Amino acid sequence: MTEWKPDIASRRGRRYLAIADALSDDIKNGLVRPGDRLPTHRELAYQMGLSVSTVSKAYAEAVRRQLILSEVGRGTFVMPNAWTDLSRIGVDSRQIEPIDMAFNCPVPTPMLIEAVSGSLKMISSSDRVDELMHYHRPWVGLPAHRAAAANWIEKRGLRTSPENILITNGAQHAHAIILASLLEPNQIVVTEELTDPGIKFLTANRSLQLKGLAMDQDGMLPDALEAACRTMKVKALITVPNHHSPTLTIMPVERRKAIAEVAIRYGVTIIEDDVYGPLLENPPPALSSFAPEQSFYFTSLSKCISPGLRIGFLAAPPGRVEELIPGLGATTWMVSMIPAEIATIWIRDGSAERLVAWQRQELARRQKLARQILIGHEYRALPSSLHLWLPLPATWRAEGFVAQARSRGLAVTPAEAFVVGHVASPQAIRISLGGATPSRTELQRGLEIVADLLRERPAATYLVL
Ligand SMILES: Cc1ncc(COP(=O)(O)O)c(C=O)c1O
Structure with missing residues (x-):
């Protein structure tokens, strides 16, 4: 030393x-x-x-x-x-700004700019501006916004109605509202063994005990949930059944039914984060649809259209939306009405679906480019996923790989960022192919850096340490 x-x-x-x-x-x-x-x-x-x-x-x-x-x-x-x-x-x-393949966000498109300016013009020439500029109690959203949200969620495989909806500032905000409203410090919350860093941060911030549950290629294992419920007082389950980040598992219908059945038997609240769901053209029914009385489902426009609107939609079980009002009030009172109005216009006139369809196509093109450059390497990806999940060859450890990539001007995320608790981290990296790297040339350069590193051995300086 x-x-x-x-x-x-x-x-x-x-x-x-x-x-x-x-x-x-x-x-x-x-x-x-x-x-x-x-x-x-x-x-x-x-x-x-x-x-x-x-x-x-x-x-x-x-x-x-x-x-x-x-x-x-x-x-x-x-x-x-x-x-x-x-x-x-x-x-x-x-x-030197690195090529950012560490963050998952949609690819910007001129269609988005046109849609924003078109709807801003429409709003400003309408008689709704005054209404949009006020506080609206009980904070959960205007009736028109809640109706559009219910409609959007139904297309994602969950039957709900406008009175169960709460408009949020995105999916992370929906998590925060639910945790603040329904959970007390020290209660036990379970989730997939690898999960979004935002979920780790929010649960820690609320002093909850977050436990990771084993997964296979279809997502969380019902047996792992059952074992946890038998041995601990599990209060809630947070899960990302579609395009799970980072592993990209999609829970098949039978798995959803099995998880819901365990949750019902042990009275576990389900918190279903479907932030990536809209990227799937034909998603399976929402997990919440198999336990509608105890499931809180949400999605947002951040990963499928634009994070800039900061709009999310939360569907509570029938008759339970009021329980979320303390958490909503504590975090924002109510969301800004202009983005909610824009989202509503886009859902009604079909622009939202068109923007998502464009996103799917662009992601498929980007995934194809990745397949060409990373040929011969095994990794997990979906045609419409924002990222790929790459287990590393035995010569590499994830942190060393990330450090080497960084020194060549590329940012990617090590598995360690997603690990819950103190369990050993897989040696894998998440590579985002979305809009954090808007230009395809840069994307190609970033992927070539990954391919070069995979061919090489870790730098001597790293091995000497
Ligand atoms: C699983 C998951 N949930 C929620 C979020 C946050 O979504 P939003 O930008 O809508 O708050 C992310 C990523 O940022 C995520 O990966």
């Missing part, structure tokens, strides 16, 4: 930033070298007479600047290539 002790005596400002700046300079000046292992947070805090949390913040800042990399159980290392190649040609690595 390097005996690195930064000199921050002459540096002004916040201590953690001073440490990160000192590290950056010391790397540049060759005092610490790529691959060097740095002192632990506790050791450095002790040497410098600072709190451990200050050092942790400094290391987190250095990770953000791509200077170092933390490996669970192994320590903190200076990144391969930190400042070296780039500093020789006088480029600050922090100024």
Whole structure:
């Protein structure tokens, strides 16, 4: 381990930033070298007479600047290539934007811009502007918006009616409303063993105990749910049955029935996150349709049309929408009415379905490009999925792969980001093919970087660590 002790005596400002700046300079000046292992947070805090949390913040800042990399159980290392190649040609690595294949979002299309400007014109010349500018109690959404939402959800395989609907600021907001309204700290919530980081964040934020359940190629295993319910007081189940992220499983109908049956038997509330469902042309019936009395279903327009509208639709079981009002009020009172009005116009006049259809086609083209470039490598993908899920060859660990990709200007997500709790992480990466990389040329370049890395072995500096 390097005996690195930064000199921050002459540096002004916040201590953690001073440490990160000192590290950056010391790397540049060759005092610490790529691959060097740095002192632990506790050791450095002790040497410098600072709190451990200050050092942790400094290391987190250095990770953000791509200077170092933390490996669970192994320590903190200076990144391969930190400042070296780039500093020789006088480029600050922090100024280089990577090709972003780490985030799932729809591909922008000129049709979307036209649809937004068309509906804004329509709204501004209508007599509804005044109505849209007020508070509307009981906050759940205007009748017209709830009717359009019920219609949209029915096409996703769940029969519901406008009085069960609550309009939200997207799917993440729907999660937040449900958790805040229905669950108490310390209660147990189960979900797939790999899940969206947003779900992990929200459950932790509400002090819930989140447990991951085993999955197979069809999603969560009913036996795993049953075992959890037998041994613990499971309050709720959060699940993503369509285009599960990151594994891309789609729960078949029989699996949905089996999961619903266990949930009914043990009185477990189902929270069905169908954020990716609209990307499926013919989705199976919603899981909630097999346990309608205890299921909260939601979807949003973020992944299939645009995250910018920030609009989601939540269907509560009959007669239970009122229970969600405390969570809605605590998070936003009510959503902004203009985006809700735009979404309503698009659902009514068919633009929403047309925009989703365009998205499916573009994603199919992008998936085809990925198949051509990653030929010979096994991975999981669907024609309309926003990403692919790539288990790595035995020579690679996911964090090392991600660090190497990053040093070549590509951002992808390691499996670790999705792991629930302390179980071992699979060695796999999620590669997003959607609109975070709007240009196909860039997408191709990003995929070629992945293909090159898969052909190579991890860089020597990484193996030496
Ligand atoms: C499973 C899942 N649910 C919800 C969200 C958030 O959706 P929204 O942007 O509609 O809040 C995401 C991704 O951001 C996701 O992957």
